Amino acid sequence: MPKYKALLLSSLTIFLCAAAPPPPSIAPFIKNGTLDTGDYSFARGAFPGATPEQIKNWSSITNYLKQCSQDATSAEESALKKIGVSTHLEKEAYQDHICGQLDTVQYNIKNFKTWEQFQTAYQHSLPYFQAYKMAIDASVNATNILHPSDDIIDQTARRVIPDQAWRAPTLNNFQELSGVDPDSRKALMGRLSLTLRIIDRDNTLWARHVLETKGWSGILKEGPHTAKALWLFIQHADDDPALQVMALRQIEPLAKAGKSSKPDYALMYDRVMLAITGKQHYGSQLSCQNHHYAPYSLDAGAQNPKTLDARRAEMDLPSEAQYLTYLPPHC
Numbered sequence: 001m002p003k004y005k006a007l008l009l010s011s012l013t014i015f016l017c018a019a020a021p022p023p024p025s026i027a028p029f030i031k032n033g034t035l036d037t038g039d040y041s042f043a044r045g046a047f048p049g050a051t052p053e054q055i056k057n058w059s060s061i062t063n064y065l066k067q068c069s070q071d072a073t074s075a076e077e078s079a080l081k082k083i084g085v086s087t088h089l090e091k092e093a094y095q096d097h098i099c100g101q102l103d104t105v106q107y108n109i110k111n112f113k114t115w116e117q118f119q120t121a122y123q124h125s126l127p128y129f130q131a132y133k134m135a136i137d138a139s140v141n142a143t144n145i146l147h148p149s150d151d152i153i154d155q156t157a158r159r160v161i162p163d164q165a166w167r168a169p170t171l172n173n174f175q176e177l178s179g180v181d182p183d184s185r186k187a188l189m190g191r192l193s194l195t196l197r198i199i200d201r202d203n204t205l206w207a208r209h210v211l212e213t214k215g216w217s218g219i220l221k222e223g224p225h226t227a228k229a230l231w232l233f234i235q236h237a238d239d240d241p242a243l244q245v246m247a248l249r250q251i252e253p254l255a256k257a258g259k260s261s262k263p264d265y266a267l268m269y270d271r272v273m274l275a276i277t278g279k280q281h282y283g284s285q286l287s288c289q290n291h292h293y294a295p296y297s298l299d300a301g302a303q304n305p306k307t308l309d310a311r312r313a314e315m316d317l318p319s320e321a322q323y324l325t326y327l328p329p330h331c
Contacts, residue, residue, distance in 0.1 A: 022098055023064050025057035034198060035101040040122065043105060047115035065106060068099035079242040080276070087276040089241065097201055100239060104197055108190035112183070121183035122191075128177065128184075129191045136165045152210060152222050156229035159203055163232055166196045172328055200236050207233040208243050216250035220260060231264050241275040248272050266315035273299070283308050283320050288331035293324055 022030065026042050029035055044050050045058025073089055080087060112118035143158050173189055174180065180188070207230055210219065219227050234247045248268050254260035270280035274297065283295035283302060295302075302308045309319045317323070 020064070020067065022068075023057070023060040026061055026064075026098075026102070030098060033097060035098055035105075035194075037105065037194065040105075040109075040118070043109055044115060046106075046109055047112075047118065049115065061102065062106070065099060065102050068096050069103060072096040072099055076240065076242060080245065083242060083245060085242075085245060085276060089275060100197055100201075101194060104190075104193050108186075108193065111186045111190070117183060118187075121181075121187035124181070124184040125187035125191060128174075128180065128188050132192075133195070136162055139165070152214070152219075153226050155206070156226045159206070160229040160232065162199045163203060163229075163236065166192060166199055167236075170196075171331075200233075201239070203233040204237040204240050204243065207237065208240070211243070211247055211250070216247065216254060216260065220254070227260070228264075231261075231268070235264075235268055235271055238271070238275070241272065244268060244272050244275070262315045263317050266312070266317060282311055282315060282317060284317070284323075286324075286327070291330050293327045293331055295320065 021027075026035075029038055029042055042061065043058060045054035045056070050058070077087065077089055080089075109118060112121065139161050140158055143161060146157075148154065169189070169192055174185055177185070177188075210230060211234070214222075216227075219230050231247075231251075234244055237243050248265070251260050251265050251268065255262050255265035266282045267284045270282050270284045274280050274285055277299075279297050279299035280295070281299055281302065283298060285296050286293045287296040295308075298308070302311070305320065312319060312323075
């Protein structure tokens with residue numbers, strides 16, 4: 001396994017950014033520390049035909065988004081520096097939850113040219129979203145019957161359902177749904193992306209607490225299924241790369257000793273390397289290129305398929321070509 005240049009792990013305190021409070025136009029939509037988008041009226045100024053006041057309000061939101069994302073990324077870079085990783089993150093990290101949600105909103109509304117088109121699509125997407133959410137909630141509630149306690153095994157059993165269920169449609173954009181027009185499908189994916197951000201945030205905070213109190217060795221003692229679920233939560237904690245580094249450092253010696261999964265180590269190594277260097281080593285992280293999935297931003301040598309497959313074999317991973325067959329042929 002490649003060595004990771006870093007200091008020995010010490011305890012890590014979460015750095016929360018000290019960004020200015022959200023502008024008044026967004027304040028009514030914040031409930032219990034999270035963004036409740038409601039009718040999206042706060043975003044009316046992003047579309048043609050808005051009033052001067054609506055345009056001004058949206059401008060204040062976008063200005064806030066720029067500042068809070070910079071503050072949050074700087075805070076995460078400081079957290080990484082405290083554990084010996086000096087880097088400029090390749091993408092913005094959002095430990096500021098409202099900031100991250102607004103970034104998702106800004107991305108989602110770019111799919112629509114007019115306010116009327118946006119509102120119609122979001123209204124049409126609501127029944128599909130509600131039905132999907134009800135199914136996931138029912139699954140979690142059923143798990144509560146089988147796993148009623150709050151110990152780590154039962155909590156991971158409950159938490160892994162929304163982690164996977166809300167993430168699954170990101171591979172096919174709900175293409176299996178028949179009779180859904182393209183705009184409504186885009187709106188449905190927008191609703192999903194906001195929900196997934198909330199799920200990931202909650203699981204990230206919980207996983208950090210578990211890792212800091214138990215360590216990866218302690219997590220492994222809870223059984224392979226629990227360890228796999230915790231690994232998933234941390235793998236998806238892209239807004240907190242310092243947490244991912246902390247986990248990676250604990251997993252590495254255990255994977256070398258055959259006590260922890262080598263494939264999981266390799267996948268997390270790629271995730272961390274992409275965040276702090278912009279390059280990956282094992283080709284596990286994919287992006288959509290010319291409507292097909294392909295490895296994203298490989299490091300030196302990995303562009304050679306034989307070299308890449310040799311690295312993957314060392315980590316008990318299938319060849320890159322076989323790996324790609326596990327995903328839809330088009331994206």
